[in-house]
Amino acid sequence: MRIIPASDSSLLVEFGAVIAPEIQDQVIGLFHALQAREDAHIRNLHPGYASLLVDFDPLAITHKDVATLVESLVRAGFAKTENDSKVVEMPVCYDAEFGPDLADVATYTRLPAEEVVRLHAGAIYRVCFLGFTAGFAYLGGMPEVLHTPRLATPRRAVAAGSVGIAGGQTGIYPTQTPGGWRLIGRTPLRMFDAQAEQPTRVRAGDRVRFLAIDRAEFERRESA
């Protein structure tokens, strides 16, 4: 572990430089431990693949205070959280209209499109963190054969609910934004609702499974 200042108001706690489940356990463990303290001087926590950024009020606490706290929490170790047992099911329609890049992914991976869908929907993913935009979940654990580079030129608008692939990552666009991930399907579920008690459908540490649904089911779920 390495703790370095990232600004006059933040520290970056790095657990490694690779994407690995043991490292993610540390990131999520520290994130939950700090969140549980409800310390008013800690303003924001940004989990990443292998690090946690801790943003705080520098008029109230110092970098040294925060580093000492982080070290003591890491030393004490993290209990397994309830998130570990929770698997969120996410229906996805892999129709060509919703997944305009499915054919390209099939070509790149040299797999039939049905096999891409079967593999994508067959895996269990972990929400590594949410970032980029409100409610965007970065999912780890995609089968290696599906790894496909992102688009050379990002789209100006990607529809909300779109499921995409970028390198070894997969994720869901919560709202309509520009985006460069290869789109292979769409979920009818609303991923982000600012007014809700819990604004995002998934949180860092959750596990996710995609459930392939047909167009009729998509429309039924969408209007529900």
Add this chain to the structure above:
Amino acid sequence: MTISVVKPGLFTTVQDLGRYGYAHLGISPAGAADALSLRIANLLVDNDENAPVLEMTLLGTTLAFEDPVIVALTGASCECKLGPDTVPANQAVAIAAGSVLQCGSTTNGARCYLAVQGGFDVPLVMGSASTDVRGSFGGFEGRRLQKGDVLRIGKARKAEPRRLQASTNEGLRWTGPVRVTRGAQCDWFSPDGYAKFLGTSYLVSEQSDRAGLRLQGEAVSPRDKRQLLTDGIPLGAIQVPQDGQPIILFVDQQTTGGYPKIASVIAADMHRIGQLWPRDEVRFTQVSIAEAVEALRAQERWLKGIFAG
């Protein structure tokens, strides 16, 4: 108590001091780009420092007041008229019922702030009145103001407007390089590259907004060609994509990113970033974390000291 929008201006939103505690859901702080001007505006009309105000960008708003109210304008100078009269900035001004306030173009910065006594009354979303334009929530219906919008004003407490000390107006201009501390991936850049970054006068590009200010000047590509694993971005971080042109990530920033961060704007200078506009020049100078925190303390003392009486 209401105010209606006659002309929205270029980009006007409701903002407070920002939405904190939700970065782990991908939610940026938003909030006033120049938080110092927001606080001064609120203190002048004796609101809470964090009360919702209007943030106007480059071209101001024209507002029709249905009721008498006390307002204050702060931030960048802009020609504001009440009928034939010029409205002075940086002081509380009483507006009569039925008046129309016309805010013109800003002259010495990008953003101007209008506080009303009682604050703009919008629902809090995740604890804040700030508009998150990308996520379409918070502020007034999650968007910038449009012609015909009717804004409600909160109930003012029995309060006395305050005045700035006569000498303060001069002190409201900040010059010199923007102060930064070393970024989390500063060592990804060669000492020469980092020196070049500190030695360059950058131009703020037209492709700049509240999410990020793109700078144009000497390219400072990292010597380390590794791919950075996406990590958290602090407010004011300066990231450098492959083309070597730095980007200051600002109040509507993405919460995580994959480009190395060479430096971070210090908290005490963040308000100055909010006043930069396209084609402005900006230079950076490095300070230590201790100096940065001391500058922030000094700014807080200064803010407490500028009010008369």
